[in-house]
Amino acid sequence: MPKKKIIIIGAGASGLTAAGTAAVSGAEVILVEKMNIPGKKLRITGKGRCNITNIAGIRDFIEHFGKNGKFLRQAFSFFFNTELVQFLNTLGVNTVTERGGRVFPGSNDANEVTDALVQWNKKEGVKIRTNTKADKLLTDSNRITGVEIVTVTTAETDKQNKEIIKADAVILASGGASYPGTGSTGDGYSLAKSAGHSVIPVRPALIPLDTEGDTASHLEGLSLKNINVSLWINDKKNSEEFGEMVFTSRGVSGPVILTLSKTCVDSIYNKDKVFISIDLKPALDHKALDSRLIRDISSSPTKTAKNLLKGLLPERLIAVCLDQIKLNPDKTANQITAEERKKLRLWLKDFRLKVTGHRPLKEAIITAGGVDVREINPRTMESKIINGLYFAGEIIDIDADTGGYNLQAAFSTGRLAGISAASDDSITEKENDESA
Template sequence: MKKYDIAVVGAGPAGCMAAIQGAQQGNKVIVLERNDMIGRKLLLTGNGRCNLTNSSSLEVFIEKFGKNGSFFRDVFSEFSNQDLMNFFEKYGLKLKEEKDGRVFPVTEKSKSVVYVLLNVLNEYDVDVCFNYRLEHLQKVSDIFKLISTKKEVVAAQSVILATGGVTYKFTGSTGDGFRIAETFQHQVTSLQPGGVPLRVGEAWVHDLKGVTLENVGLSIGYGNKKKFLSSGNLLLTHFGVSGPVILDNSNMIVELIGVHGDLQLYIDFVPEISLEALGVCLVEDFQKQSKKSLKTYLTNHLPNSMIDPILNNMSIDPKKKLNQVTKKERLSLLEILKGLPLTLCGYLSIDKAMVTCGGVSQREINPRTMESKLVGNLFFAGEIIAGCGGSGGYNLQQAFSTGYVAGNSAVKLKKN
């Protein structure tokens, strides 16, 4: 039976950073990984480009995690986005910032990030045991025994669970960490999809799959409330909607669907102009271009592929001349251009999501150390912890930051 100071379960970003931080301070560290390589899921992030963090302020990071954000304040402060960028640049990986503060490697390849992590693990003599799937975790006195499905046994003074969530199951994220946590009486909160496309009830939208609506304003309506999301690109799919704005807000939308049922999504095709100003513009245009067909005119405001379906749903002839459009029809068009309503009736399953929302309850984890409040020397890092952020590098930063703090805290406990 091999004995270590720290055993890290999972070789994703959280696990690798935890192991590196522990080993840098002279500890004997092992990483137990069920795949035959590290960073399997990391390779898929950012469409293979790896959006590893965001340049936003600490307050924005906390805001991106919603009601769970305050829990991560300490770890984001101890190991910030700038600290993470400095880490990779120190080891030779140049980074670049893109739209909305998203940070990528200049190589635009996720494997460049994995390569750095692997090199640093090797530099600090971290043992990495591949094809090791943890089946049982036991604590006898002050020592943990980790037993694999093949009955391989590892002993360690501290254990860091960084097994991820339940998304992208083919990468090994099958929820093993949650099962282990529950054996130690930890509560695992409801697992919901984060960064997930949404289903739309209107069948005509499904026929427009592949159409991208650029720089549209988006709002959602529920009960008597209407909440503005942001402006951005919206992708229509064979089941509904996706795109950066949807993925970034899907965590919150999924929660609202759970509470209120179907929601309304309002698409503003001309967010740069007010309802009143657009109304005046339509009156003037309809007078000046009176002989132009409605379909031809609407190409100024709508993607061509959407004009016929929208007008058909409004029972307006696309060939109608502008001077034939009634006042009632013009006002209806105005409302559509500033807020086309679609019914959000659900979302794709969690295995199609980018990240797992839910996990080991934050109430049972010390936010300063990532140590369990129930079991001494047991730590959590990464997606296994309840609470997920919006898209844009925030969740990967959470993984690196919680991993850093967990590794550092396990070291301190050993020294004490």
């Protein structure tokens, strides 16, 4: 029985998983990666710490992926978070679980995870060809037959570098279109389209937002913890998130903002009126906060307003607060009027920033849109259009919040695509076709 020959396009989280899995399942596997090393994006995930997965259940995972979450049910059922952690343990990567159920390597080093996957691929006999770009999918009568590749040189690629590799199956695991410096430049979308697939327009998800004026730039680098941020669209509260955010030179970022950003991006395209409201004291309702302010004022009547606020706000936020509520910083606490105290309370519960835009796709943590899930078999990850063509990872129209969900999807779909592609069904079908 000849070995099934499989080409995997892209050595990211999904491609490395698919390639190793296919090799373990008995296939001859070539993994082509256009960058000079595998896993460039994986190496920078989780700020270099790699939030591998989350301990949440399948139902929670599916919810985090929104409307296309159900597409992932079979892939998750096949290879989920406990299997991933066990598998990484067998490769020598220990893990720790942190706040919010986020799982990281014990070493806090994304390179450890990436290198372990690369070594596993090599051990299982996967031929990894770096500096090799997949340029064209070759098909015949709705069946994949191979891939045309070009060797990436420092000069422009030329015809001499082209090569055709024949294959029984191809797994397209070329990622999204964000952080192009890692190699994820959206090539896979054109490859998929050339094979007849529909691609849902790509746009940024998990993206920092731009805000009006210079408030954010004055606060650049300031991180706020345990705050509640609400997203308001056309004066209606759309959603809210509790957690952490950070100010940037142009606006806002951090976990809470990234989670709210997908809805924001769609609203910005619709030209809706969008603002965020930060509740800096979510643990206190208005009544409790007012009592707290009265207590602070009466216990330190001669303190200036700016010193009084030190107990309530980070230093850098004090000037912004006093400026916005127009309270003289040198006014003593006992001179603060009831009206001024009310303004202060309202501001602490509702610090608003108008959202004017979002950072470009290249800065997104994840790409929304991609190959239409209706054209992929969720049980195998095989294309419903081209036999022998499979998809894995971010190239598919799936995207979730931060928390390890996106990488788990890449690992799960990679595993399922790898095992499905290596199964003998399609090669047997092909042999039957040929003998007929």
